[in-house]
Amino acid sequence: MNEPVVTAATFTNHPAATNHYNSLPPTVAEFFAGIGLMRMGLERAGWSVEFANDIDPKKWQMYATNYPANHFVLGDIHLIDPATVPTVTLATASFPCTDLSLAGGRAGLAGAQSGAFWGFLNILKGMETRRPPIVLLENVPSFLTSHGGQDFHRAMCALNDLGYAVDAVIIDAAWFVPQSRQRLFVIAVQQELPIEVKTDTFLSKLRPKALTSFISSHLDINWRLRVLPELPSGSATLDEILEDLPANASEWWDEKRSMYLLSQMSDRHREVAEKMIANDKLSYGTVFRRTRNGVYVAELRSDGIAGCLRTPKGGSSQQILIKAGFGTVSVRNLTPRECARLMGAEEYVIDVPRNQALFGFGDAVCVPVVEWISRNYLMPLLVEMNDG
Template sequence: MKQIHLRVNEEIYNKIKNEVKIKKTTMQEYIIKTIGKDLTIKESPANYNVRPEKYKFKFIDLFAGIGGTRLGFESAGGKCVFTCEWDKYCQITYEKNFGDKPFGDIRLVDVKVIPPYDILVAGFPCQPFSLAGVSKKNSLGRPTGFLDKTQGTLFFEVARILKGYIDENTGETKKPKAFLLENVKNLVTHDKGRTFNIIKNTLNELGYKIFYKVIDAVDYVPQHRERIFIVGFNKEIYGKNIQFDFPEKPDIPEPTLKDILDDSVDAKYTLSDKLWNYLQEYAKKHKAKGNGFGYGLADINSHSRTLSARYHKDGSEILIPQKGKNPRKLTPRECARLMGFHDDFKIEVSNTQAYHQFGNSVVVPVIEAIAGQIVEVMDNERLNNNLRNNLQKVL
């Protein structure tokens, strides 16, 4: 990334400042976008390290978070050639673990400058569609789904990149062979299914055959966590009869919460008497009203509730019982394990940011399993094409 220092007179400065205020952006983003239009380019992606050295396919990682999806696709033999994530703290964690600082604003990404790749993966923002997100926005009288101007419409940025572009030299359409999108389960039912229908129709119109399924991560990690996964294949390459099956339940021992817990944990993770009393009274109040709201005291021989991005506030959805003491919160490292991250994954942000990041992340083993299925279909189709071509030569 190169830097340019500009000196402008007061009149130009005030005009830029006014435009930034109107467009609700930053000076840097406004200037990059404005200059980019004149030069018919946008900011170029960074050069990424070769990880791993040998790879079967290339992929790009959009709305990358801290890289859970990248880990899953690397395990399937992929090399990440471009990443986009605008949260500055997620960028820190991502760079610490992968050596790459993600591109920031997806709206400034020019599809023509993304390096050649095979698979697009994206966990586009889920707050406009999640049960918690919809409930909060409704209470504030704010729009949800595609009416949410700050996040909901970002799906169409993914669609813009999936659409690709026509190579001016060859006339060939440059677009990915396949994709994986991830979101909250509630996406399917949001706005009586209309939101999801828009997404499906958009992907179909772009020339992809799609498959989708809600998968509970409880078969992979000791956490009840349902997410929808949408897989698509380019019909120009694979035809409209391409078939895909999501992974079956893994043949592994049932994961339990005690498997991811540390033997010794700092006392600071134990709830104070004040907070523990508050959570108990809060639960009693809602139980009397017939509501199910309240803390979750976990069974360490089973699985936990869903880890959320708000876990840092009080840890109430997953509390670990302690003999003779108040229950405690999970540590950030335990949260990482609950999401399927190995212990060599670096956590160098504050506990508050770490909780937020893991609560928003994907479950890595689920991504690994789906990535493996996608790559298997692509490999099989490649082998079938080679066989057909060789047969034609013989005949």
């Protein structure tokens, strides 16, 4: 029988777990594994990946360079037999955001790519009594609002139908690394587990108004919210992750190309750039080219935080670095190593072409965010389960 619907005033103590959940190991099956950054964050916190799947051979190539790939299944998630997935404690799914993102076609979970979420749900369903007691989903915040919230509602109800109660948080990578990258994380837990529930922790950095409003207006969903510690302060700055490239390095643009970029800025952004150039110290900013009213416009960010890394599907997706001061300006694209650092993956081995690396990092999860979730949410859950 399902537990009562959780409201803002409810505190629930759950009955003791069955023997099925005793002595659970920190094992993981990761779906939509990408280049392995979810794995990196989990392993830093003590988890062990027993199974991985992704459909992209280029991402698998990067993954296999950094991790043993004997447990990696390359292929369509819809074709995976649930019986071949090992019994694990945690299943993760960083399913495609293309149809959910603001830049996508807004097809939502009915889309060809983001709809792969249902392939993941079918695997959980097919695992039956071996279903992982914990599930972690990751996607863009617009998952919450896709189709007026209907997609997120359907997804949460589908998890409820499989026996999971759900929680959700929104975390910006900028609290850990100098990159603005908000992501929505859903943590789902088997309902009969003896896990503390407290929902008077609504509005916070982790659960901003858009999320708490959704929760409070969808109490037909079986929520299980958890008290969490404060997030880090986010003191890292862009200059800390930059490679020290000499002035004559081929990565730096020539003067004509650099000046053309400045000419694409609006008056407001150009004024900021000119102040950076005139300053008597070096400072750094990042630029994205965006289409505004059919025209490419260069938009400058100068607060010491990079914009959200993207997959380089076109010139406008490439993030550009500006180094300015003492009357000079230098311009280049961010390097793959800098992108790795912006994702908290300094030690990641990169041995593939530049665009392949940028695509991999632009489509990945921020490692210290995953590590924080693991240390402050997933591992405490595991301890409670094993003590239950």
